[in-house]
Amino acid sequence: MGVDVDPARRSIGARRNPDSADAILEAAEAVLVEAGYAGFSIEAVARRARAGKPTIYRWWPSKAALLLEVYQRQKRVDVPDTGRLEEDLVGFLKNLFAHWRETSSGSVFRSLIAEAQSDDAASAALAGYALGRRSHTGQIIERAKARGEIGVDIDSALVADLIASFAWKHLLTNQLDEDEATIRKTVSYVMRGIAAPGK
């Protein structure tokens, strides 16, 4: 008569069926792409995964938790390493926009931002990923520092935040089809801020 997992064991001895979990996560991703965040319901995911709702609720306590795990499964975008900061940044943004456009990552990330507006867990996760040197852009800038291309006094977090902001806004306003020239000009502006002597 096993109905539910003992809540106390949920995080200890319980292990979920990998096949089933995979099917659910894949279904969640598919629903997100096809119906968008507005159509992302546990019911829809369960239907698509041919799973029962209790199965989903057993392993993911909230919509945000499921969304977060879908996000973490996403393939990462390629981070170029050309040896030149500007090329790395332009290349990264090009890759990122293409990645968001051509895979499900764009839908997933947009939904995560949306969910973060009302769910604390998603909000915290989003804040964590955006933190300075842990971000892809932050790493690119740190590398440039390491090889002496820019001064070590540059505030990587600030520059990374600016570039991430640019990417976010273009994702949220459906402007991922920016041509390379726009990306390049934008990066160039930010770069000049790095290269120019402080006022």
Added chain:
Amino acid sequence: MGVDVDPARRSIGARRNPDSADAILEAAEAVLVEAGYAGFSIEAVARRARAGKPTIYRWWPSKAALLLEVYQRQKRVDVPDTGRLEEDLVGFLKNLFAHWRETSSGSVFRSLIAEAQSDDAASAALAGYALGRRSHTGQIIERAKARGEIGVDIDSALVADLIASFAWKHLLTNQLDEDEATIRKTVSYVMRGIAAPGK
């Protein structure tokens, strides 16, 4: 005994009761602030406004339409005009963050961004408001051009887009409490891109 409006005449002879419309718009704003976008339902707005749902549906065909009108009723943020570009930009961002923090505008704008992810009308509106010289930041930059502070070849739209992106991301990640130093440093970076000679 007239019962309802003929749809064909809806846009001709129809008039809506200003008092009722006001009450609905105010209720919508209040619901948005108190329950957030997730709790923003037509039903909740009607309850709060002591209005019938049909009344709302009669005048606003969608949630997005209602949200847009609430947004348009918002007080505008003060745009400083000190005669110095950098001061204007820093002052504007400070005002904007405070405005978003301390009034309902932050909630309203966040909801508008969220709605734009699934509604074309909201999306188009958002894209329209963000367009270069029509934006507040665009105006500040154009003024600086007009008084010769910066070159006329500066791409106002690009710089305005960067600054708007920064503001958006900080709104969406609940980072509106940035101290003035962070804002000033960010503006300073962008400003250097303007002041420095092109590569």
Added chain:
DNA sequence: GCGATTAAACGAAACGGCCCGTTTTCAAGC
């Protein structure tokens, strides 16, 4: 002018439907 007429918007209530999150039941497998 002014009261009667009539059109229109109004609040309230109820509808069928969908999805929520939860609980119960029951079949299958390690």
Added chain:
DNA sequence: GCTTGAAAACGGGCCGTTTCGTTTAATCGC
């Protein structure tokens, strides 16, 4: 036998719509 999970049913909320009387306010005849 014990765990797992699929299926079904639950109470509840909101959806968008329709149908009621009722109230407000322009229009028109006198």
